[in-house]
Amino acid sequence: xxxxxxxxxxxxxxxxxxxxxxxxxxxxxxxxxxxxxxxxxxxxxxxxxxxxxxxxxxxxxxxxxxxxxxxxxxxxxxxxxxxxxxxxxxxxxxxxxxxxxxxxxxxxxxxxxxxxxxxxxxxxxxxxxxxxxxxxxxxxxxxxxxxxxxxxxxxxxxxxxxxxxxxxxxxxxxxxxxxxxxxxxxxxxxxxxxxxxxxxxxxxxxxxxxxxxxxxxxxxxxxxxxxxxxx
Numbered sequence: 273x274x275x276x277x278x279x280x281x282x283x284x285x286x287x288x289x290x291x292x293x294x295x296x297x298x299x300x301x302x303x304x305x306x307x308x309x310x311x312x313x314x315x316x317x318x319x320x321x322x323x324x325x326x327x328x329x330x331x332x333x334x335x336x337x338x339x340x341x342x343x344x345x346x347x348x349x350x351x352x353x354x355x356x357x358x359x360x361x362x363x364x365x366x367x368x369x370x371x372x373x374x375x376x377x378x379x380x381x382x383x384x385x386x387x388x389x390x391x392x393x394x395x396x397x398x399x400x401x402x403x404x405x406x407x408x409x410x411x412x413x414x415x416x417x418x419x420x421x422x423x424x425x426x427x428x429x430x431x432x433x434x435x436x437x438x439x440x441x442x443x444x445x446x447x448x449x450x451x452x453x454x455x456x457x458x459x460x461x462x463x464x465x466x467x468x469x470x471x472x473x474x475x476x477x478x479x480x481x482x483x484x485x486x487x488x489x490x491x492x493x494x495x496x497x498x499x500x501x502x503x
Contacts, residue, residue, distance in 0.1 A: 273372050276306040277351030277420075281334075281341035285359045286318040292359050293329060301366040309349055311341040338412070339429035339437035346423060354423055356416045360461035363415060370454050371417045380422045381445045382452035383414040390462035394470045405453045407446045408481070412438030413460040422450065434494050436484060468501060476500045 278296065282289055293308060300306060308329045312320050313336035323331045334344035342356050353375065357363065363384060364370070374382055386402040388395040401409045416438065426444045429437050445451045465473050476497070483493050 273304060273353045273375050275351040276304055276353050276355055276368055276371065277346075277349035278306060278308045279311065279342055279345035279349065279354055279356050280309065280359055281311045281313065281338045281345070281356075282315065282319055282323075282359050283313040283336060284315045284317045284319060286315075286322055288359045289319055290322055290326070292357075292362070293326060295362050297328075299363055299365050299367060301369050304368045304372060306368065307349065307351060309345045311345040313337065313341050337431065337434055339431045339433055342437075343428045343431060346420070346428065349420070352420050354416075354418050354420055356412075356418075358413055358415070358460065360463065361413055361415060362459045364456040364458060367456070367458075370456055374417075374452050374454060375419070379450075379452040381416070381418040381450050382454060383410065383416055383442075384454045384456050384458040386411070386414045386458050386460055388462040388465070389459055390466065392462065392465070392470050394474055395462055395465060398474065403453065403455070405451065407439070407443055410439060410442045413458075415458055416442070418445070433490055435497050436480065436490075436493065439481075439484070473501070 280292065289310065296308065309332055310323045310329055311332045311334050312323070313334055320331065323329050330348065332344055332348050334341040346354055353371065355371065367384070387399045402414055426441070426448070430440050433440055442451065480493055480497060483496065
């Protein structure tokens, strides 16, 4: 790994983005060259101004949608390894060395185990399953590292997906037997669960997984998501 590119899609994340950037700079080993790319999807708050004021961050503009934003960031990146990260998720200490270690073992893509910043019993059970290396236990909050060559070979993120884009690309990596779960823990915010209701959101996500497995169309799944989740 010659250079690691962090790619962070954002939309109205003025309260989170500076905290994440500062945290990344504390957690990285500084033994590997890296760049931080923040991809804005048309924020209407102070997100863009905050990012512009940080000379260590590259700002990229994109159409809204995580798949489109992450692909836009990957296109602008110069790293040979990409690391996709949500703005409310913090990787473990020296996470870059953990990624480098997997690459040296010829593991070209993967994620970390995950835990929430909440002790709700349902979330404690849910996060336990992230240690299992199976597609049913994956999600975008666990982050994703992937060699850029492999990312391009599998067709990048599917921009027709407004939701489920993380599981879609992960599924393609599993199909190639190219996915590893690093035995270190990433911490993600439970804010959406707490806003909507833990049981309610867990049920909605389970139904989305089921509908995807049963072959429902992208439009049908998006309609279900939009009607069930109060944004």
